[in-house]
Structure formats: C-alpha cells, structure tokens
Amino acid sequence: MRTPSPAASLLVALALACAGCESDDAGDGVSGERRDAGQDAAAASGGAGGAGGAGGSVADAGPERAITIRFRAQVGDRIYSCGESYPAQGTTQVAITPRAFKLYVHDLRLITAAGDEVPVAVEGRGPWQLPEVSLLDFSDVGDCDPAIAVNAVITGRVPAGDYRGVAFANGVPLALNHADPVTLTGPLQAPGMHWTWMSGFRFLIAEVAQAVGPEGQDDAGSPGGAGILHLGSVACAGSFVTGDIQCGRPNRNQVRLDGFDPERDVIVADLGALFADTDLSAPSVCHSFDTLCEPMVEALGIDWLTGMPTSGQRVYRVEPRGEDMP
Amino acid sequence: VKTWYLALLACALGLGCGDAADAGDGHSHLDAGVDGGRDTGVPAPSADAGDAPDAVADGGYHWDLPQGFPLPRVPEDNPMTDAKVELGRHLFYDPRLSGNETQSCASCHRQDLAFTDGRATGLGSTGESHTRGAMSLANVAYAITLTWANPLVRELERQASVPLFGDQPIELGLTSIVAIEARLRDEVVYRQMFAAAFPEAAEPVTAENMNKAIAAFERTLISGRSPFDRFLYDGDQSALSASAKRGYELFNGHPLECFHCHGGFNFSDQTVWADLDPFEPEFHNTGLYALDGAGSFPEPNTGVFSVSMKAEDMGRFKAPTLRNIAVTAPYMHDGSIATLSEVLDHYAAGGRTIEDGPYAGDGSRNPRKSPLILGFPLDAQQRADLIAFLESLTDEALLTDPRFSDPWR
Numbered sequence: 252m253r254t255p256s257p258a259a260s261l262l263v264a265l266a267l268a269c270a271g272c273e274s275d276d277a278g279d280g281v282s283g284e285r286r287d288a289g290q291d292a293a294a295a296s297g298g299a300g301g302a303g304g305a306g307g308s309v310a311d312a313g314p315e316r317a318i319t320i321r322f323r324a325q326v327g328d329r330i331y332s333c334g335e336s337y338p339a340q341g342t343t344q345v346a347i348t349p350r351a352f353k354l355y356v357h358d359l360r361l362i363t364a365a366g367d368e369v370p371v372a373v374e375g376r377g378p379w380q381l382p383e384v385s386l387l388d389f390s391d392v393g394d395c396d397p398a399i400a401v402n403a404v405i406t407g408r409v410p411a412g413d414y415r416g417v418a419f420a421n422g423v424p425l426a427l428n429h430a431d432p433v434t435l436t437g438p439l440q441a442p443g444m445h446w447t448w449m450s451g452f453r454f455l456i457a458e459v460a461q462a463v464g465p466e467g468q469d470d471a472g473s474p475g476g477a478g479i480l481h482l483g484s485v486a487c488a489g490s491f492v493t494g495d496i497q498c499g500r501p502n503r504n505q506v507r508l509d510g511f512d513p514e515r516d517v518i519v520a521d522l523g524a525l526f527a528d529t530d531l532s533a534p535s536v537c538h539s540f541d542t543l544c545e546p547m548v549e550a551l552g553i554d555w556l557t558g559m560p561t562s563g564q565r566v567y568r569v570e571p572r573g574e575d576m577p
Numbered sequence: 578v579k580t581w582y583l584a585l586l587a588c589a590l591g592l593g594c595g596d597a598a599d600a601g602d603g604h605s606h607l608d609a610g611v612d613g614g615r616d617t618g619v620p621a622p623s624a625d626a627g628d629a630p631d632a633v634a635d636g637g638y639h640w641d642l643p644q645g646f647p648l649p650r651v652p653e654d655n656p657m658t659d660a661k662v663e664l665g666r667h668l669f670y671d672p673r674l675s676g677n678e679t680q681s682c683a684s685c686h687r688q689d690l691a692f693t694d695g696r697a698t699g700l701g702s703t704g705e706s707h708t709r710g711a712m713s714l715a716n717v718a719y720a721i722t723l724t725w726a727n728p729l730v731r732e733l734e735r736q737a738s739v740p741l742f743g744d745q746p747i748e749l750g751l752t753s754i755v756a757i758e759a760r761l762r763d764e765v766v767y768r769q770m771f772a773a774a775f776p777e778a779a780e781p782v783t784a785e786n787m788n789k790a791i792a793a794f795e796r797t798l799i800s801g802r803s804p805f806d807r808f809l810y811d812g813d814q815s816a817l818s819a820s821a822k823r824g825y826e827l828f829n830g831h832p833l834e835c836f837h838c839h840g841g842f843n844f845s846d847q848t849v850w851a852d853l854d855p856f857e858p859e860f861h862n863t864g865l866y867a868l869d870g871a872g873s874f875p876e877p878n879t880g881v882f883s884v885s886m887k888a889e890d891m892g893r894f895k896a897p898t899l900r901n902i903a904v905t906a907p908y909m910h911d912g913s914i915a916t917l918s919e920v921l922d923h924y925a926a927g928g929r930t931i932e933d934g935p936y937a938g939d940g941s942r943n944p945r946k947s948p949l950i951l952g953f954p955l956d957a958q959q960r961a962d963l964i965a966f967l968e969s970l971t972d973e974a975l976l977t978d979p980r981f982s983d984p985w986r
Contacts, residue, residue: 291886431734431735431738431785432738432742432754433738433754433783433784433787433788434785439753440753440755442752442753443744443752445738445742445745447738447742447743447745448724448727448730448739448743448745449729449738449884450730450735452730477717484859485884485886486884486885486886486887487729487884488728488729489729489886490731495727499885500886501888538745540883540886
C-alpha cells in the first residue's frame with residue numbers, strides 16, 4: 252500500500268479546530284473508576300481523602316470525622332411520594348403524579364463559618380457512591396415500585412469543624428461522563444442512567460404524569476407523561492479514541508446553600524420547583540435539546556444557551572430534618 | 578482519496594487525466610477504470626490492484642482481504658485473533674444478548690440481507706420501533722463513524738453498547754452489565770471461549786470483553802467479492818454486463834458524480850484504514866425533506882443536528898457504503914424510499930418533493946442541502962444501466978459465507 256494523499260492529511264489538520272469548548276469542570280484529573288480495578292479500590296480510597304476536588308484545607312483542619320449529607324425530595328412543601336397526586340403544579344396549575352426522580356451529585360463540599368469550602372471525601376458505597384460521583388434516587392419513595400431501593404444520602408468524611416453551608420454540582424464529572432460505560436462501576440452502572448446514543452450519562456431524570464379528567468382520574472399510564480426531564484451534556488464533539496470530548500452545553504450546575512447544618516438539616520430537592528415554569532397540561536418532554544427544556548434547565552441553575560452554571564437555581568433549599576428522620 | 582476525487586473531477590471537466598491520478602494513493606483504482614474508459618468506453622482494471630491482499634494483523638489473524646483492500650484499522654487494545662472472532666460470532670447470533678432473550682444482533686443484521694433487516698426502521702426486542710433503519714455491517718471495519726448521523730460513535734466496541742443497553746429506543750433491551758455477565762457465565766461454551774479469547778484476563782467473561790469480541794467479529798465482515806470486484810480487480814471482463822459497465826461510467830462521470838459521497842473502494846466517503854490518519858467525517862443533507870423555510874427534517878431524524886445542535890448540521894446523514902445495496906432495501910436513514918429506481922428519482926430531481934401530508938415540502942429547495950446535489954437528466958436506459966451497476970456490487974459470497982453464519986445452528 253502506498254501512503255495516503257497529502258489532501259487527506261490536510262483534512263486531518265482542518266479537523267482539529269475545536270478546543271477548549273468545555274472548561275467548567277475541575278474533574279479532568281480524575282482517573283475514573285475502572286471495573287477491572289474493582290469496587291474495593293473505590294471503597295478504599297474514600298476514607299483517605301482521595302476524592303480529589305479543591306483539596307488543601309482538609310489536612311490543616313484537624314482530625315476527620317464521618318458525615319452524612321441528607322437529601323429529601325419534595326413537591327413544594329409536601330414530601331415526595333411516587334404515585335401520589337400533587338395539585339396545582341406548573342404554569343397551568345394541573346395535578347401531577349411523580350414517576351421518577353433521580354440525579355447524580357459530584358463535587359460535594361461543606362462551607363465553614365469562615366466561608367471556606369471543604370471537600371467531602373466521599374466513600375465508595377455499594378451501588379450509590381464512588382469517590383467521584385454519587386447517585387440519589389427518590390424514584391420509588393412511595394408506591395411506584397417498592398422492590399427497588401432508594402438512596403437519599405451521601406456519606407463521607409470531613410475534618411472536624413463547624414459547618415454552615417453546603418455546595419455541590421449535579422451531573423457526572425467530565426472525565427467519567429464519556430468513558431466506556433461497560434468499564435464503569437457503582438452508581439455509573441445504575442439502570443436507565445446511561446444515554447448510550449449520546450455517549451454520556453443522564454445527570455438527572457425527573458418524570459411526572461399529569462392527572463386529568465373531570466373525575467380526576469389518573470392517566471399516568473399514557474405515553475410520554477406530562478413532564479419529563481432527562482438532563483445531560485449535549486452538543487458534544489470529539490473522539491473517544493483520544494479521550495478528547497468537549498460539549499457545547501455541559502449542563503452541570505453549581506449549587507451553594509447557606510445556613511446548612513449537616514447535623515440538623517436536609518437538602519430539599521423540590522420537583523415542583525423544577526417544573527414550576529413548565530406547562531404540564533401538555534406533554535413537555537425534554538431531552539436537553541428542545542427549547543421547552545429552558546425553564547427546567549434554568550431552574551436547576553444552568554444557562555440554557557451555554558449549559559454553564561448560574562447562581563439562579565431554585566430546586567434546592569435547606570430545611571430542618573424533622574423529628575421523624577433518622 | 579481526495580486526490581482521486583479531484584482527478585475524477587478534472588476528468589469530468591475535460592481538464593485531462595494523466596497517470597498523476599494514480600500516484601496519490603494506493604486505493605485510487607477506480608480512476609484507472611475511468612481513464613481506461615475514456616479511450617475504450619469500458620473501464621479497465623487497475624494495474625496496481627492487489628495491494629496487501631493477505632495481510633496478517635497483530636495476534637496472527639489472517640484477514641484474507643480481497644484484492645485492492647487495505648488493512649482495516651484495529652484498536653490497539655483489541656487485537657484480532659481467531660478465538661476472539663469466533664467468540665464474537667457466537668455472541669452476535671445469541672438471543673441471550675437481549676433482555677427477554679428474543680433477539681440477537683443478527684435479528685436486525687441478517688447475513689442474507691448484507692447484515693440489514695429489510696425493514697424501513699428497526700424493531701426492538703420489546704416491540705419498540707427504532708426511528709432509523711439498521712445499517713449494513715458489510716465493511717464496517719473501514720467506517721469512520723458507525724451510525725446514520727452520530728459523529729461521536731466511531732469504535733465498534735463502544736457502538737455495541739447502544740443496541741445492547743440503549744433505552745431510547747429499546748433495542749436489545751439489556752439493562753444490567755452484572756446480569757448479562759452472569760448470564761454469559763452460565764453458558765459453559767462461553768466460559769471456554771472467553772478464556773481462549775482473553776487469555777490474560779483473570780475474569781475473562783465481562784461485558785467489556787463481550788463488546789470487544791463482537792467488534793472483532795464485525796470487522797471480519799469484509800465484502801469485496803462482487804462481480805464488480807471480479808471485473809475491476811481480477812480483470813474478468815465478463816463479470817459485468819455491458820449495461821453495468823455503462824452504469825459505472827455514469828456513476829463516476831459528469832453530471833451524476835455519485836463518487837463524491839460514494840467513492841473509493843468502499844463506495845463511501847467515510848472510509849478509513851490502518852495506516853490512514855482518520856479525517857473528520859462528512860455528513861450530507863441530500864434534500865430528502867424540507868419541512869419549512871429553514872430546511873428542517875422531521876423529528877427526531879434531524880441528522881447530525883440531533884447530536885451537535887448546530888443549525889448547519891440539520892438533515893446531514895452519513896453516505897453509507899453502496900456495496901450490496903441491491904439487497905438492503907428500503908433506502909435512506911428512515912427507509913422512506915422503497916427501491917433503487919426511486920432513489921435515483923430523488924437524486925435526479927436534486928432532492929425529493931413530498932406533495933402533501935405532515936412532511937410536505939420540496940427537498941430540492943432545502944437551503945441546507947449539499948451543493949453537490951444538483952440533479953441530472955436520466956433516461957430509461959441510463960436508469961437501467963445505473964441499477965445494473967449497483968446490482969453488480971452485490972457480494973453473494975458475503976451473503977452465504979459460512980464463516981459469517983449462525984454458529985448455534
């Protein structure tokens with residue numbers, strides 16, 4: 252065989268134009284949890300502060316202690332329960348029935364009284380946690396499918412100290428998001444979370460069905476439902492072969508909540524707030540491309556046009572744990 | 578490859594065709610045919626056909642490549658071996674690779690149909706329809722991208738997860754890597770075959786290795802033994818009818834110039850091989866639809882736009898290989914054209930006009946249409962000649978080769 256033509260080489264050079272489109276993520280250095288490395292390795296690295304992130308202040312701040320960050324799904328001021336009906340939701344104030352609510356969290360930090368951010372060294376924990384990313388699944392709180400486990404906490408270690416706030420991002424870090432899914436483990440093997448044809452993960456799945464009809468009967472079984480958000484990085488380009496993937500719209504937010512005491516408080520994830528500016532009387536199916544995504548994405552603190560984080564998130568807030576919570 | 582295009586264009590424009598057209602790359606055999614054709618009216622076989630016909634890959638795998646075919650590109654972490662290919666063949670034909678054990682890869686990629694399914698759009702294991710048709714796997718080893726309109730999917734090892742595990746739509750409907758690994762380990766044949774295929778692995782039966790083996794088998798599905806190949810590479814003048822030879826001239830000549838998108842030994846501009854640095858793949862809007870003034874295609878088949886979200890990618894799809902095209906009807910990404918003759922109508926008109934219904938529109942006026950889709954006159958004889966040529970690309974050996982058949986039967 253002779254060598255390819257110079258014209259083909261020129262095309263290669265022309266093809267290398269896009270670079271630096273995505274700069275939101277400090278997780279580039281994360282090596283990723285390979286399945287061959289085993290889940291034990293993931294578990295072992297958690298307690299040693301191996302979670303990466305901002306780093307630095309952990310060693311200075313005294314001995315570590317275990318910590319549990321608690322989340323609670325709600326629809327407005329009511330506790331989320333799958334299959335329950337919630338009246339007056341969305342712009343048209345219709346009744347909805349939640350069907351699924353699950354999301355990834357990474358880059359979890361606590362905020363000290365002085366305002367410093369201290370990364371939480373997240374432990375590998377069963378199907379829910381890797382040091383790099385955790386999965387929260389509220390989907391089956393309630394009666395949708397009691398056989399399926401739920402997870403509403405993230406466990407890890409932090410230096411002993413007085414914490415007054417919490418910060419985190421939704422989504423899967425860039426370094427893991429476009430890895431070959433069959434090589435991943437833990438929460439990155441959760442059914443339904445990988446978006447194979449998009450070659451990345453769904454960061455957040457929220458699905459509600461509208462309850463309609465004069466008798467108020469539930470037509471939740473109708474195809475499409477009334478509100479579906481599958482959030483993920485879109486407008487991606489690049490090559491898995493070189494590992495060089497950039498996404499025009501990363502769609503990872505940055506949430507910062509003040510006044511959070513990890514001993515006393517929970518982080519509320521409000522499904523009602525997520526869909527507050529969406530018309531739920533008609534099918535509103537968002538796969539992160541469609542313009543009807545805009546109010547959902549903006550509610551999560553993401554700029555619709557750029558996919559970059561804003562300070563305008565309205566889905567998460569701090570509330571007291573309440574006496575009935577463990 | 579591009580040199581060859583330019584040379585052909587020069588021929589078509591009457592600028593003269595010298596031997597320089599041959600010098601550009603080792604796979605520009607078709608230009609020799611056209612060169613010859615200018616004098617004799619019949620394309621002559623290329624003098625340099627026959628490069629690397631029996632290349633041996635790492636791992637000792639003998640490709641047994643057809644004349645004129647370059648060595649396929651193989652990922653460094655998945656070298657070809659006979660054991661791996663045979664394992665991949667077993668997996669490819671195994672319905673246990675679907676959630677409900679009703680379908681295998683071969684359900685949508687049937688050997689007798691050049692590894693397509695004869696349907697307009699695919700039908701998954703749970704009854705859900707795909708929005709696009711199953712692409713032929715013939716010569717998929719040479720493809721830059723692997724699906725109709727996704728620039729991200731470029732490795733067979735990764736692509737396999739889409740039909741296996743994808744849920745939008747559900748195809749084979751696997752949901753859990755742990756579950757499929759357990760299912761594979763239950764099969765004693767697989768325990769032996771995985772160990773032979775992945776001798777270094779402490780636990781060879783993994784989903785990752787499943788995908789690797791399937792990819793290795795898919796790379797063996799080389800198609801290059803058609804009548805056209807016998808004519809061009811073996812010098813068998815009797816392999817093509819006079820009509821097919823005229824069709825070949827039309828295909829490569831002005832004003833049809835089909836070769837721009839369907840050029841090279843694989844009749845696709847998205848072709849790559851072992852020692853060619855892959856260039857960025859091109860996708861084309863051929864004016865198949867025009868739903869509005871902006872040239873939109875019907876959702877969800879908006880082409881590369883559905884991945885890139887760039888307006889200029891609306892309606893852009895991959896030009897598939899034309900090898901075996903006569904047995905892979907219906908045509909286009911959505912199976913919306915039933916016959917090759919109607920496909921020619923589409924291109925002759927410079928885009929398809931749909932008179933009424935939700936998709937009504939004059940595709941020839943699609944503002945995002947490729948500038949290469951200009952339309953051309955085509956009389957009845959020319960139409961028959963082109964179809965005869967396209968039919969000469971059917972590789973009966975591929976359709977019947979026992980190496981590619983169901984090993985479980």
